Amino acid sequence: MHALKVTRAEDFPEWYQAVVREADLAELSPTRGSMIIKPWGYGIWERIQSELDRRIKETGHENYYFPLLIPLSFIAKEADHVEGFAKEMAVVTHHRLKAIDGVLKPDPEAELAEPFIIRPTSETIIGDAFSRWIKSYRDLPLKLNQWANVMRWEMRTRMFLRTAEFLWQEGHTAHVDEADAMDETMLALEIYRSFAEDFLAIPVVAGEKPENERFPGAVRTYSIEAMMQDGKALQAGTSHYLGTHFAEAQNIRYQDKDGAQTLAHTTSWGVSTRLIGGVIMTHGDDDGLRTPPAVAPRQIVIVPMLRGKPEDADLKAYCAALAKELGALTVFGSGLRAFVDVKDAKPADKRWDWVRRGAPLICEIGPRDAANGQVTFIKRNALREGEKIKSHTLARADFVAQARQLLEAMQAELFAEAKTRLEANIRADFETFADLERHYGTEDKEGEFKGWVRVCWSRPTGAALEEVGERLKALKLTIRNAPLAQPAAFGKCVFTGAPAVEEILIARAY
């Protein structure tokens, strides 16, 4: 028996929805395709924001805020960009409502001369500002970041993974030349890799996307890819070298040291609330979420075993003192987040609530613990021994002394577990497309674990790449990226048999 009604093995997509619901992370809203993010989910996002913001600022970026609405003419300037985004934008056409025959409608007299779109991403409006701000090479590099909501009109939505509105961070920078812009592109990618691994305990493979998977308007797109527990890939962050495409479209030029007017090279990069989906599908188990301690809104939850009797007061005092002592500690660079749950509910219900949310350490303190000066607790990442819940008891002083280490160890264990899964499930022994077909073409059931493959290819372009894409699509596969770490020599292209030039990762993906 587990805390969720559906297990990962039975039905992974259903299990995912169950975790989102039972861990009280988010729920669907009456606005089609948008979700309501609830405190445990938003708390994880706040931790992501605060730590990633620190790393982004530390590397010389400053935060700005640009308008939500982008004039329609802006989006039309970069041809690939509009092709990539025009099909899924929310369009604002009126600025007033009016009761017409008793029904509230857009006021025909308040139609906008030029419609606005709700930003799906902000290259165009930020590029416009760049063109005004950048005059000389002295103004470069210009490195900025924005935390914002964006909107893409998705037809099939899944909470956190693909929603019409989502929250994200978008970095935008301008540079004197390709070399400097590429350094920035790789810097952002490395920020994402280290953040995902160190802070979210999600191991990833960083690499370059193939031509047909690039961001609309990019010269090169890089991604970090994570393996979910169903063996699918999740693109968890992207970094784009935009070359001079947006600079040309928006006239971003600077006077170089010789006095010549020169096009700037720009980059953009982003991660979003999708990361929370990655946390769920990397660390969740059949009892709910296991929140990595670094990112858990509450790291140690203390549940007093109240009985509605006079002794309760002593018990509460014991728990409050414990929480205070724990709160004075530092872990993962911040104050330890300890919390006493005194809600009017049964202790067992509270325990299971916190298990489903994945609070890392859950202390259940009864009168005997208080009397003996001890702490009884469960570790969320090692919840059971066989079917039974495994609890631990330590003297209070020892628990406080070890708290930091317990949380750090859990963070490391979650990462190691996911890292082992990733490494054990990338096959590197496929040499022909027939191997791929054998492996991916014979599904016993929807969602069977297939993992990723790492194969050699000759990096075809244009129509030849289109054809590769079609062949993979028939197996529901996509090329995820060409990992940064490449061997010295290559075999033959798995698609054409021609000499290969690169290794790529292929997988089913979210």
Place this chain on the structure above:
Amino acid sequence: MHALKVTRAEDFPEWYQAVVREADLAELSPTRGSMIIKPWGYGIWERIQSELDRRIKETGHENYYFPLLIPLSFIAKEADHVEGFAKEMAVVTHHRLKAIDGVLKPDPEAELAEPFIIRPTSETIIGDAFSRWIKSYRDLPLKLNQWANVMRWEMRTRMFLRTAEFLWQEGHTAHVDEADAMDETMLALEIYRSFAEDFLAIPVVAGEKPENERFPGAVRTYSIEAMMQDGKALQAGTSHYLGTHFAEAQNIRYQDKDGAQTLAHTTSWGVSTRLIGGVIMTHGDDDGLRTPPAVAPRQIVIVPMLRGKPEDADLKAYCAALAKELGALTVFGSGLRAFVDVKDAKPADKRWDWVRRGAPLICEIGPRDAANGQVTFIKRNALREGEKIKSHTLARADFVAQARQLLEAMQAELFAEAKTRLEANIRADFETFADLERHYGTEDKEGEFKGWVRVCWSRPTGAALEEVGERLKALKLTIRNAPLAQPAAFGKCVFTGAPAVEEILIARAY
């Protein structure tokens, strides 16, 4: 000579725009009515967010995130609410663009069956969630908060003070009865009062708005009002007791202890980026902004007097070590924010940049300072002695030892200065409307300092209040609020001569 080209006395509105521009706080964007918030302005907002968020959480509220887009039918449910907001909303009518005759337009085939509006405030969509979440008295109080962007289609905009899009925090709570909801309404008001005074150094008067100035749909609206340096009032935050209006419109009912289905009582309260406008008009001077130290993105800025010579390296090292030492200190509950400005620009230009932005302490360190182990600095709130810039010198160890105290003293001095201005400029000696007309009706020039008046009134309602509003409007005045602190007895109503029941503040306002 001052750092700005226009002084407060010459032209206050022009001076305001000059500060926004010269302190690099924000600029107009190509999206009509929306601004681009730049790092110094956004940094102030980040400080506001982080400190206010702490206070909001400390008082038992949790953060959520609700959708940006609200279905049109939701906004129509509360009659007063729609009346108040329908005239100024951005309406989303399409979800796709299409090239029609080569021009990108909203795709006629992608017209939404029900339009969405961009949230001008979120009572309706949050109320809908309340109606689903609240079942029993055990679910109450439900106290939540959201940090979000909102949009109101303003025709006349002024940066930070009134923009189409702005950033804010909106609290929304539900309670078992009026008493509990009113406690919450007053708690939020007190959070705003203490935050404005302690953290932004803006003295305010907290009080209740008259009936005709209430939030659309509210039973009672409270505000904090601040006096700007031109004598006008700025409403800096509001807290609303919504009674059961939204609960009725959205069916927010709970089962009470006796099993009966009962309407919940709700509240809402918010502050926005408008607060930054308040900081500017409270603390700015003719040299730019004076940023209160608690909220300054950089509290101590160190400008090394570099000369492009080999000695520069030593000077930079001296400054970096000083910044590191300062950064280890704690002030206003956070780490001290020290910064070395090594930008490639003339030291004098850098000094004036920081003066205009209002960095609290600006250190100018030359080779002699480094050699003597001392720090030469200016205090932004006491910049000049006569016309001359006044600089101070302290031994480095003394400067570090006194840094916290220097910043705390400056915070207190800025508050005291504004408090003196507020108290000295509320006249309380007017007994008739003729007094008001004499004072406000004879302007020599636009923008002359008139301050506020505190008068008695009989609190008329309905048509009688409308008439009072019209009479005041002719003098460009509005009732700001009825301060919480009221005398024991009242004179006669300044409008009608009838026995008064309350004192109110009257002023010109933003």
